[in-house]
Each structure stands twice: as C-alpha cells, then as structure tokens.
Amino acid sequence: MEGLMDHNLRDILTRVGGIDHCVTEFVRITHQVYPSRVFRRYCPELDNPGELRGKTAAGTPVHVQLLGSDPQLMAENAAKVAELGAPAIDLNFGCPAKTVNSSQGGAVLLQYPDLLNRIATAVRAAVPAHIPVSAKMRLGFKDKTLAITNAEALAAGGIQWLTVHARTKTEGYKPPAYWDQIARIKEQLSIPVLANGEIWTPQQARQCMTESGSDLLMIGRGLVAVPDLGLRIKADHGHLQHDNLSWQQHLQLMYGLVPHLAHLPDKAQTDRLKQWLHYFSMQSIEVRAVFERIKRQRETAAFFKALEQAIVDVAAQPPEEGAFAAYQHKGF
Template identity: 50%
Template sequence: MKLILAPMEGLTDPIMRDVLTHIGSFDWCVTEFIRVTNSVLPDHVYHSYCPELLTEGKTAAGTPVHVQFLGNDPEMLAANAVRAVALGAPAIDMNFGCPAKTVNRHRGGSVLLDEPDVVHQLVKAVRDAVPSHIPVSAKMRLGYMDRNFTLENAHAIEDAGAAWVTVHARTKAEGYTPPAFWEQLQPIREALKINVIANGEIWTNSDAKQCRLESGCDDLMIGRGAVTTPDLTQCIRQNLDEPLITWDELLTLQIRFLHGPYKKEINMVGRYKQWLGMMSKHYPEAKMLWNEVKRIKQLNEIINKLQSTSAE
C-alpha cells in the first residue's frame, strides 16, 4: 500500500510538507500546482514551489516530491516539464482536478475533463518530452459538472503514457462536500491497466479501509486528513484508530512549522492558525490552544506560547 500526500494550494506548501513527512509515513508528496501559460518559468519559481529540488527532490525526511503542473498549452507544459526534470524533479504530475473558479475560467484544472482529447494531448506532450525513466502521472476528478466522461478521461490519461492516475472521488460540481463516492472508482480501476490511486474524504484509518474496500484501489492519496491528524499515515499502516502522536510531540511539530521559511510574518501567523483550527477537530488541546492564540498577531509570541505550554 502506497500513501501519498496530496497537493493542496495554500496548504501543503514546502513548510507543511517538511512537517508532515517528518512525522508521517508517505511514499511521496506532490507540490501545489505550478501554473503554466506561455513561457518557460524561471528557476526561482520552481525553487519557490519546490525548494526540495535543491536537495535531490526530497524533503528533509527523505520523501520524494513530485512536481505538478496546470495548464492547457501542450508545448509549454512539455518545455516546463523538461526544465523541472533538469532541476531535479523525480516525477511530473498533471492537474485535471482543481475546482477553483478562476482556474477553470482560464481553461485549467477540472474544466478540461469535458475535453478528453485535450487531456490526452497534454499528458502525451509531457510524456514524450521528459526522459523515459521519469514517471508522468495525472490527477483528475470524476468529471466537471457531471460524470459523462469519467472513463474517457481515465483512458485518455493511460493511453497518453501516464504511469498512474489519481482520482478524487467527486466531480468539480460536488466540490469538497461529503461524501466522496469511492465506489465510482471501481469501474476505473477495472478498466485501466495502470495503477489507480484513490483520493477524497480519508480522515481516519476506518475511512482508509472503507475507501480501499469500495474503490478496489490499493493506494491512497491523503490531503486534509493528513493535515488534521499528522500521524494518520502511521495509524493506517499499523491499523490503529487512535492517533499515535502525543500532544507534546505535536507541539514540537508546530514549533518546527513556525520556524519554517516565510516571506511575510502575518501570512505565517495566518497559516499556523489555519492548521491549528484544522487540528482542533481531533485534538481537544488544539481547541484550547486556539482560544489562547487566536488574537495574537506576532509570530514570536505564538512560539513563546507553544514553548511555555510544552514546558508545563
């Protein structure tokens, strides 16, 4: 069973990848999508989205990081994929799942699922451009507004030479509202020869087991569940329903997060509060801490609060 950390814009950034792979047990991560338009991006853009390119394409914990692209220009996607590989990307992923209105309005992400021929063209362009030993994969949803082209898109990705496809078990129209329709992945898995990775609404070990049962997929991509419960992958691998990590260990992890590189202090404070709010769903201590730090605006004050809490 492979467990993969999902790409989530504004959430699983390099700092969060470092923290989660430090405590979790992931086979690989995928970057937030890098949008490609009409040019080959400069190296500093790649290093911003994926600083792991400077460390052999791996996090500090040794977890590989695949670079994900989003766009609709086959030549530019291919050229940027070649550049990413030259910089050290161990694999390339293609985004056909993003439901954001702005992205879809510019003909990117999940809106392309209404055009299976274009999906095939884009994946094939990248596959043909990068060295054969570099895996190319794609992430899709069940469809855009409906599921009329689910299998067509899956076949388009496979026929273009992708090594595997990850499927979020909802359409764009269904967004992130529960439930995820894991059973809808079974026909895809049965129709394809390449591996199908299941994604969507995996919050607990029980969810992971049920997803594998209903989808027939062996491998799982986990997003918000991994951020909410940082040791979720370990719980899944050891078949445990309760978190293994203690609150003191989580505090150390949060301090590590707050010491990560950031451009603006206010943004880092906001990112931390977002994460703490998510963890409060599973940890009562997180909810208590949230009430104590929610009005703090200075990063050092939050770090001092965590350190003093840890020492108690």
C-alpha cells in the same frame, strides 16, 4: 494544496513518516517556459545534494505538479523540470478553484477528454522515459458522465498512474466522497489507480480501499490534520508498529514552521500558524479548544504566550466530546 503544502510543511510531515512520496503545490503554466528559479522556488528539494536531490531531508521523493491547458507549453515545462532532477511529473486536472478554472486550468479541463489526452501525450513524449508522469483528476466537472472517458484518455496518453479524487468539481470538498466510482475507473485501466478524498482516519482509509478496490491512497487535508495518519494507516494494516502521536505532540510539530516564517509580518505569521491549527482542530477536540482560545491573537509573542497557556489549561480540563460532535456537524 496551494498556499499550504510548501517545502517547509513537506519537510515536517515526511520527517514524521508514513509517506511514500509527496507532490508540490501546482505550478501554473500559462504562456512561457519558466526559468529554473521558478521551479526551484516551488520545489527547493531540487537543489538538495547527492542522493537527496528531488527529495525531502527524510528521503521522501517530491514530484513536481504542473497545471495548464496548452499541451506544448506543458510539455516544454515538464522537460525543463525533469532536467532539474524532479523524480516524477504530476499533471493537475483536479483543482476546483474558480480562479484556476476560469483560466482554463484544473478540473474545468475534465469537460474535454481529447485535450486531456493531448496534454498527457505531449508531456510523456517530452519527459525522459525513466521519469514517471502521473495525473490527478476528479470524477468530473459538473457531473460524473465523463469519468471513465477522461481516465482512459489520460491512460492512453502514457501516464504511469492516475490519482482520482472521488468527487466532481461542483461537489467540491463536501462529504461524502464517492469511492465506489473509483472502482469503476480502476476496472477499465491497466495502470495503478490511487484513491483520494475524505480520508481522515485509518477506518476511513480501510473503507476507501474496500469501496474503491485500490490499496493505494493519496491523502491531502487528512494528513495536514493528523500528521502521523500515514503511520496510523500502515499500522492498521499490520505493516508496522506505531504509537499514535498525542494532540500535544501534533502541536509541537507546528513550532517547526516558526523559523521559516520569521521574515513575515506578525499577522502573516500567526495567520499561517492558525491555518494549520484549524486543520488540527478538525480531528481533535483538544486542539479545537486550544484554537478557540488563541484564534484572535495577531501579534506573534502574544500568540505563543496564549498558545502555551491554552495547552496547559486544556490538558488540565479536557473538553467534552459532545462539543466536538457539534463542531464536526458544521461541516469542518
């Protein structure tokens, strides 16, 4: 999740728990083998000492994700990041962004199964055998006709598991996600297949597992919106006991970002905080009400003063459920 899921947010979310491994923002590979400092900027966890090398402070492994179209360059950069201590390498064939696709990266490559295979094969050959190589793809670029062909091409390249986002590039992030299409892919592969897309609640996770036939999930936006979603899903399946975090506790987590934003101008700080608040508001009627009250604040001190007052006011007079239903209907 470019521009959002950096190491600071990974640290906060993995401290909450319920996450088995996480993946960096993609490193775009274009025309060179990057120096070590580039990979360390995307994944500072590579510099953690001892047993925490390549892991968050909570001990969660961080897989480094690469995006590009040149098999040899992808392989050489993968070898470099493996030397730095990455627990695993992930290949991005799912990003739908126009700027990425126009430079021959991400989901646009789903039109070329042979190229997918050559990239996966080259990376797998360049990375030591004990370090897993995985890939993420969508169901296709314009349509789903090559979904199984692409999945088989990647599996034949030697990856250890495949994550499938259950929509095409042209479908973007618009609901629904076609989880049943993942089942068709899973039937053809002998490697694990992780299901991804439109998982915001334990109920949706359960439905996704049923329709996809996979008990392995990859969650992006849903986990940003509900930081304890991983714990809620595991509790729903009887794997642990968990008392759901309240909306106030979710907002308290946001304060963990503040020290890491101090070097930024006020507007940049509040923009980043409002970005996370927006995700919170997708799944909480109370946070949505808070967000509406503070979203125009640009100066940091005024932002937090308004935030604290809004939390008190909303707790004292909760909004009505109907307003949240209308908000969801808008497509947020």
